[in-house]
Amino acid sequence: MKIDMHCHVHEGSVDSKVHLAEYIDILREKGIGGMLVTDHDTYNGYRAWKNLCKNEKYKDFVVLQGIEYDTLDAGHILVIMPAGTKMRILELRGMPLVQLMRVVHRNGGILGPAHPGGGKFLSFGNSVEGRSKSRIIGQFDFVEGFNACETEKSNQYAQRLALKYGLPMVGGSDAHNPRCVGLGYTEFEEDVRTEDDLIRMIRKKKSAVGKGGYYGHTLKKRMGPFGELLNYLYFLYNYEEAVRHSKKREETLRKEAPDE
Secondary structure, eight states, X not given: OEEEEEEXXXXXXXXXXXXXXXXXXXXXXXXOOEEEEOOBTOOHHHHTHHHHTTSGGXXXXXXXXXXXXXXXXXXXXXXXXXXXXXXXXXXXXXXXXXXHHHHXXXXXXXXXXXXXXXXXXXXXXXXXXXXXXXXXXXGOSOEEEEETTSOHXXXXXXXXXXHHHTOOEEEEOOBSSXXXXXXXXXXXXXXXXXXXXXXXXXXXXXXXXXXXXOXXXXXXXXXXXXXXXXXXXXXXXXXXXXXXXXHHHHHHHHHHOTTO
């Protein structure tokens, strides 16, 4: 079974041009049977599925809940929690990686770095925490080994990282544009119907990265040398938001993860 493991939909990402229904239609045309919705720091994109799933047209398609979490010190991290798990803390950006790992693992979830060889500040391999990766990398559950919006060099770095530390790899499109949808995916040996199935298959390393091609028209690539400026501006925004929500994050942690 093929699943696009890195999906941004308009209902959860203001910079995505693809509504959930359109995303599903494109994936089905490409023979991909499921998607993991991974909007940044929100489950709103997945929440849109509650209404859409009532449509008989989509009864055989699998939509799973994930998130791309913006850490304070280690870039973007893909997080998958057990079915039915609702944690508001994962919608409040800014936890440091070590704290995020504890929260996710203590509640039965798994996590791994998105595009670890990607842009500065936004990716594990080019972050503060990533510089000491030998200390922390073994605590990940998987690595995004193929991202259709990254370069071949970036994906090669991710794959070397996964192989070096014996971690399973997943693939996804990271699509924000219809032309990119389904260019990356993960192929599982068995059917996946729930987040619990997904977690189990990844832990058992019963998956393989699928490569549908590269998407070379992202805003960063179109900006050329100025693309790094986008990374820096996003880093500043992320840091500012993390500081602004620090009190609310601490309050939420006390409720949902009192051991933190």
